[in-house]
Amino acid sequence: MAEDINRYLRQDKLPHIWCPGCGHGTIMANMLRGFARSRLDQDKTVVVSGIGCSGRATGYLDFDTLHVTHGRALTFATGIKMANPELTVIVVTGDGDGAAIGGNHLIHACRRNIDIKVVLFNNSIYGMTAGQFSPMTPTGATATTAPYGNIDQNFDLCELTRSAGATFVARGAAQQPRQLIKIFEKGFAHRGLTFIEAITQCPVNYGRRNKLGGARDMLNWQKEHIINQTKYESLAAEERQDKIPSGILYQDKREEYTERYEKVIASARGSEN
Amino acid sequence: MKNKAGDKIKENQARIMLLQGDEAVVEGGLVAGASFFAGYPITPASEIAEGFAEKLPALGGKFIQMEDEIASMGCVIGASLAGEKAITATSGPGFSLKQENLGLGIMVEAPCVVVNVQRVGPSTGLPTSPSQGDVMQARWGTHGDHPIIALSPSTVKETIDLTIKSFNMAEKYRIPVILLLDEIVGHMREKVRIPSAAEVEIVERKRPRPEDREEFNPYQETEDHIPPMPDYGQGFRYHSTGLFHDKTGFPRGKSEDARLLMDRLMAKIDENLDDIILLEDDLKGDEEVVVLSYGSTARSAISAVTRARQEGLKAGWVKLMTVWPFAEDYVARLADRVKEIVVPELNRGQLIGEVERAACGQAGISGIHRYDGTIIPPDEILDKIKEVS
Incomplete structure (x- = not known):
């Protein structure tokens, strides 16, 4: 981990606002390590975020950054990428921002396979607003808006985005930084809709309410339950029950959206002559 | 080009x-x-x-x-x-x-x-x-x-x-x-x-110079209240947010910043009303009744006023092309010298409230409102002109 990530941080905006024990800082730092390895141009990169704990990341990142309305980061990112396909466009979102209010934009961005790197910080809860359940809160867990236990079924976002047409789908966790860096490095190098689910712990508004212990206990949970995809596939069905596969889960080549639009331009110009 | x-x-x-x-x-x-x-x-x-x-x-x-x-x-x-x-x-x-x-x-x-x-x-x-x-x-x-x-x-x-x-x-x-x-x-x-x-005149946004990158404040107060705006990817690495922010673009959570930003956003428009407010009128100076309208309704209004004049009535028309910001000063001056302002609208009365506010009781205000999906024909406006003349 020799990458110098300080050059990608707005030092005067630190320390960040995330709670002690939160995994968001770990995810952000490893995202930047992956970015450093990908050798992308800092001046040609735009990061867009929405509302929630994840949304605050753009304030710390020294790129062109845009902090928008709840759930809509992908729509702004789509406009930016369409306008100037030379830019690297990254969306930082959360499980509430990206999978609930922004869920429709997520599946349609995947469908287009537009070259946007979506990093979804999944902490299983609305942390910023103090613990309401999200589409990623496990069934049965307790939240301020599910005091008798959550009856909703949660998403498998990696399956969802893959089905919707994303061409790079990966899952990592705050507890597994080496794998995370590799995922980010490969994901940033991919051309097409890149979806990275980064599992992170919220000890304050999720762990405490569900008696999961402190940050260390939650990280240990990640260690025991989030396992590499190869290992996951070698397990029998009943052994997979409480396990979550991680790593680069899917990668494919399909023509990217702005490249396809360049052909529309060429065709429109051709028919004009 | x-x-x-x-x-x-x-x-x-x-x-x-x-x-x-x-x-x-x-x-x-x-x-x-x-x-x-x-x-x-x-x-x-x-x-x-x-x-x-x-x-x-x-x-x-x-x-x-x-x-x-x-x-x-x-x-x-x-x-x-x-x-x-x-x-x-x-x-x-x-x-x-x-x-x-x-x-x-x-x-x-x-x-x-x-x-x-x-x-x-x-x-x-x-x-x-x-x-x-x-x-x-x-x-x-x-x-x-x-x-x-x-x-x-x-x-x-x-x-x-x-x-x-x-x-x-x-x-x-x-x-x-x-x-x-x-x-x-x-x-x-x-x-x-x-x-x-x-x-035609084509306006382009004010962009900063590349050398401004060093000390760039994207939301800096300027003389015209409009800070220059770089395109993404030009190396300015600036932050924009829907949160109230200071000149640097970052939120500080200070109420003073909120006031300063709101005042600047409003001043951009309020100090340029002459440039922004577009309207046309046909007034001879002796009008008793003026029909003030906008959008497609103005077509009926102009037709009705033309016929009213042919019938010897002292009528005129004003057509607002800029609805917001509202032409408050113009309407206030108009109200000072006419008897009645007629406001036809395809709604139950929206802009008429602004007319009343600007006129401040100096002229009578009467509305013609339709909200059934049909137009207001010139006859209806002409009848109103006659009624209030």
Whole structure:
């Protein structure tokens, strides 16, 4: 981990606002390590975020950054990428921002396979607003808006985005930084809709309410339950029950959206002559 | 003429065409330099999306049909920040959905044009019938105090002119500009001359110089209250947010910052009313009754006043092309010297409240309101002129 990530941080905006024990800082730092390895141009990169704990990341990142309305980061990112396909466009979102209010934009961005790197910080809860359940809160867990236990079924976002047409789908966790860096490095190098689910712990508004212990206990949970995809596939069905596969889960080549639009331009110009 | 990518664009020639208002938005937009459209299909505005889908790529511009109205508004703001002249078009239901992101556009000061071809509401209402029911939504649709510019054409020719003006004002004042058509103007066909870009004024946003990168404050107060705006990817690495922010673009959570930002956003518009408020009038100076209208209703108003004069009545007309900011001083002066101001509107009374406020009791105000999807015919206005004369 020799990458110098300080050059990608707005030092005067630190320390960040995330709670002690939160995994968001770990995810952000490893995202930047992956970015450093990908050798992308800092001046040609735009990061867009929405509302929630994840949304605050753009304030710390020294790129062109845009902090928008709840759930809509992908729509702004789509406009930016369409306008100037030379830019690297990254969306930082959360499980509430990206999978609930922004869920429709997520599946349609995947469908287009537009070259946007979506990093979804999944902490299983609305942390910023103090613990309401999200589409990623496990069934049965307790939240301020599910005091008798959550009856909703949660998403498998990696399956969802893959089905919707994303061409790079990966899952990592705050507890597994080496794998995370590799995922980010490969994901940033991919051309097409890149979806990275980064599992992170919220000890304050999720762990405490569900008696999961402190940050260390939650990280240990990640260690025991989030396992590499190869290992996951070698397990029998009943052994997979409480396990979550991680790593680069899917990668494919399909023509990217702005490249396809360049052909529309060429065709429109051709028919004009 | 070149587009942003440096490709040569064929210089558009002035030409005469038979166009409907929706198509005129496309033609006017292209003259103004529109390079990006994002939208979602909706009656009676879909022809605008269809026109841009066909014409933009041939000019090296971009069109995208988004998954919904909210996404279209976000997409347009994103494209604007990346340097494009961006536009979207919708009608009442979609206009409601765009409101939150419209507020974000005002807050980050992203120039763009939002067309609303008004139909009868609320809800699904009368999708193919005309209305002027979104006048107040145009002013106050997004939450919180905010500045806004809204223009409203009454003819196809005016639609071309005001589309160009909408882009120019958006670029000049760094603000989303709302272009309020109604279904009549949107679907009516008239013979119009489309000007070439060379013969009209085209405004480009103020951009910072590359050497300004060192000490760049993206939301710095300036003499005209409008800070220069770089395109994404030019190395300025600046931050924009819907949170109240200081000159650096970052939120500090200080109430003083909130006041300063709001005051600057308002001052951009309030100190330039002479430039922004567009209206036409036909007043001889001896009027007893003046009909004040906007949009397609102005056509009936002008016809009614012409006939009233032929019958010897002392009548005149005022047509507002800028609905917001409202021409308050003008109406106040008018009210000082006339007996009655008649305000016909295709709603239950929206702009008439502003007229009453500006007139402050100095003249009688009477409205003619229809909200059943039919137009106000000249006869109805003429009868009212006679009644109050």
